[in-house]
Amino acid sequence: MDSMLLDERNFEVPASQERVWRLIGKVIFSSLPGLERMEILDENNFRGLLRIRVLGFQVTLKLKGEMLDVEPPDSFSAKLYLEGPGGMFEAGQKVAFTMTPIEAEKTRVVCKAVIEEIGFLPGLLLKGQARRFARSTFEAIEKRLKELA
Amino acid sequence: MKTNIPGKWDLEYDVVVVGWGAAGTAAAVTAHDQGAKVLILEKMPQGGGNSSVCGGNIIIPKGKEFIEYLDTLSFKTTEREIIETFVEYALKNADWIRKMGGDVQVFRPLEVAYPTMIAGAGFPKVLGADTVVKYNIKGTPEEGKPSQRLWKFLSGLVAKRGIQVFTKTPAKELIPNAQGEIIGVMAEKEGKKISIKARKGVILTCGGYENDPRMKWDYMPVKPLMFLGTPGNSGDGIRMVQKVGGDLWHMTRLCCLIAFKAPEFEAAFWVSFLSEGFFFVDKYSHRFVNEAGIEVHEYYRELSHFDVEKMEFPRVPLWAIFDEPTRRRGALSRGTAGYNRDHYSWSLDNSLEISKGWILQGKTAAELAGKISVEPKVLEETLFRYNQGCKAGKDEFGRAKEDLRALEPPFYAIQLWPALINTQGGPRRDKEARVLDPDGKPIPRLYAAGELGSIWGYLYQGACNIGEALVFGQIAGKNVAEEKVWG
Numbered sequence: 001m002d003s004m005l006l007d008e009r010n011f012e013v014p015a016s017q018e019r020v021w022r023l024i025g026k027v028i029f030s031s032l033p034g035l036e037r038m039e040i041l042d043e044n045n046f047r048g049l050l051r052i053r054v055l056g057f058q059v060t061l062k063l064k065g066e067m068l069d070v071e072p073p074d075s076f077s078a079k080l081y082l083e084g085p086g087g088m089f090e091a092g093q094k095v096a097f098t099m100t101p102i103e104a105e106k107t108r109v110v111c112k113a114v115i116e117e118i119g120f121l122p123g124l125l126l127k128g129q130a131r132r133f134a135r136s137t138f139e140a141i142e143k144r145l146k147e148l149a
Numbered sequence: 150m151k152t153n154i155p156g157k158w159d160l161e162y163d164v165v166v167v168g169w170g171a172a173g174t175a176a177a178v179t180a181h182d183q184g185a186k187v188l189i190l191e192k193m194p195q196g197g198g199n200s201s202v203c204g205g206n207i208i209i210p211k212g213k214e215f216i217e218y219l220d221t222l223s224f225k226t227t228e229r230e231i232i233e234t235f236v237e238y239a240l241k242n243a244d245w246i247r248k249m250g251g252d253v254q255v256f257r258p259l260e261v262a263y264p265t266m267i268a269g270a271g272f273p274k275v276l277g278a279d280t281v282v283k284y285n286i287k288g289t290p291e292e293g294k295p296s297q298r299l300w301k302f303l304s305g306l307v308a309k310r311g312i313q314v315f316t317k318t319p320a321k322e323l324i325p326n327a328q329g330e331i332i333g334v335m336a337e338k339e340g341k342k343i344s345i346k347a348r349k350g351v352i353l354t355c356g357g358y359e360n361d362p363r364m365k366w367d368y369m370p371v372k373p374l375m376f377l378g379t380p381g382n383s384g385d386g387i388r389m390v391q392k393v394g395g396d397l398w399h400m401t402r403l404c405c406l407i408a409f410k411a412p413e414f415e416a417a418f419w420v421s422f423l424s425e426g427f428f429f430v431d432k433y434s435h436r437f438v439n440e441a442g443i444e445v446h447e448y449y450r451e452l453s454h455f456d457v458e459k460m461e462f463p464r465v466p467l468w469a470i471f472d473e474p475t476r477r478r479g480a481l482s483r484g485t486a487g488y489n490r491d492h493y494s495w496s497l498d499n500s501l502e503i504s505k506g507w508i509l510q511g512k513t514a515a516e517l518a519g520k521i522s523v524e525p526k527v528l529e530e531t532l533f534r535y536n537q538g539c540k541a542g543k544d545e546f547g548r549a550k551e552d553l554r555a556l557e558p559p560f561y562a563i564q565l566w567p568a569l570i571n572t573q574g575g576p577r578r579d580k581e582a583r584v585l586d587p588d589g590k591p592i593p594r595l596y597a598a599g600e601l602g603s604i605w606g607y608l609y610q611g612a613c614n615i616g617e618a619l620v621f622g623q624i625a626g627k628n629v630a631e632e633k634v635w636g
């Protein structure tokens with residue numbers, strides 16, 4: 001299937017671009033809901049479990065992340081692979097963050113999540129859930145970045 | 150000089166390298182490639198030493214301003230000309246690795262752990278800090294951790310050349326002649342002493358003294374100190390050099406993290422946290438530091454406070470206190486580095502270590518205090534103040550608000566000790582890697598490189614030990630190969 005936009009969020013943070021860059025990694029990991037059993041495989045790869053609610057049920061997903069295109073302090077993107085219980089479904093997302101200075105102490109942050117790989121049936125069933133997940137994660141990132149700025 | 154030259158040598162080589170890690174490999178390969186017949190002696194069953202279990206990063210600076218940075222960090226404990234020589238070679242570390250058939254990639258860590266291996270300078274405010282760039286041997290996680298990839302690459306260089314290696318063969322003594330030249334080594338192989346003639350010279354690359362309790366107690370600024378690296382580093386090179394009149398330097402210097410020590414394991418486990426929800430307390434349940442603000446290699450500085458009234462180090466051991474989200478976030482000991490990496494797999498949610506009693510738990514702070522034998526009221530008060538600081542975004546020890554998260558019950562505790570990655574002390578040497586006597590004169594035909602008497606005499610910049618091992622290994626190998634054959 002073609003890539004499909006899940007969510008895009010655009011906000012300003014009252015902090016320098018350098019400061020936002022320094023915060024963004026920790027903020028992302030602390031904003032992922034229910035991230036457990038995390039392993040840092042090397043500087044570009046990590047994996048863990050995500051415990052989230054899907055269609056009202058508690059589901060444990062396997063998460064594997066790979067950092068791509070790391071361009072400090074401007075941007076980076078990551079590929080996230082999610083696998084459902086027992087390999088029931090798999091999905092590949094690309095998440096991109098850009099940080100653009102507006103003023104000395106003000107930075108525009110754009111977060112964008114796109115689904116790149118998902119089966120037809122899981123796509124039908126889980127598209128809405130994936131969109132809600134991306135939205136709530138970006139909301140949490142925005143909230144936390146603004147708190148820390 | 151007292152000599153013990155054997156009537157008949159058991160073996161003859163041009164060059165004998167004592168110790169097989171990164172420095173030993175660089176020395177042996179360089180000497181071999183210049184035509185020398187080389188023997189490597191290694192006391193452990195396999196090579197690698199600390200090089201195969203460390204962080205695996207290699208310093209390759211961006212420019213010559215790195216000299217100023219290192220000169221400042223050395224605090225005049227290392228002559229500037231030695232630092233200049235190091236930087237001249239270190240700038241070309243990537244070229245050397247490529248020439249040898251390997252490749253490198255920039256080290257860009259996910260800086261989400263406390264403490265973390267940071268990508269850049271350990272001391273970012275020092276002039277020249279922006280020249281710090283760490284690399285490691287190119288590869289994927291499937292090809293191993295950076296130090297595993299490093300050792301695969303280095304050991305391959307030795308194998309490809311067919312350089313003779315004797316494992317389980319500790320060097321016992323250097324053999325000087327009447328003029329004080331080092332002309333051989335006495336070693337022990339399969340329970341028998343063997344004498345090995347070194348027609349050109351001997352290079353010592355056999356590491357520090359992390360596993361020598363007496364030397365550590367004598368020299369180290371905090372006591373006791375555990376170790377994270379190879380148990381094989383027990384000061385052999387230092388004793389051998391002392392016996393032939395060598396001078397020592399940097400003996401009080403160290404590279405030190407924090408670690409958990411299980412009685413059934415010889416080495417300790419490096420511990421770090423994947424969540425902000427933790428803090429450290431001393432033996433009396435008092436916090437004492439910004440836990441997120443410690444340079445990862447310099448932990449001992451915060452732990453070496455000595456209480457002259459109580460006559461003790463009150464922060465040794467310390468306790469890390471954390472909560473359920475931190476416990477579930479990821480393994481406290483992640484196998485990035487350390488000798489135990491290949492001997493134990495820490496559970497990802499730390500549950501196995503709770504069942505072993507390595508991590509203690511309590512439903513309340515008071516219950517946890519009982520388990521770690523501290524005053525409950527003091528721990529409760531410390532927790533209250535930490536949580537208040539988190540809510541206010543202002544920590545009493547200056548921990549940044551992005552590094553704070555209030556703890557909620559249940560609580561956990563793990564006992565931590567200062568633990569050596571490596572010591573830095575050993576034989577004093579010059580920019581040609583020659584071992585010096587107390588008058589500053591080279592001991593003929595004796596060289597040293599790597600952690601054994603490294604050039605890092607005060608503050609340590611991460612990735613410099615491997616960088617230095619490669620640089621001074623090459624210098625020692627080149628210079629010994631150019632020596633004239635004696636006898």
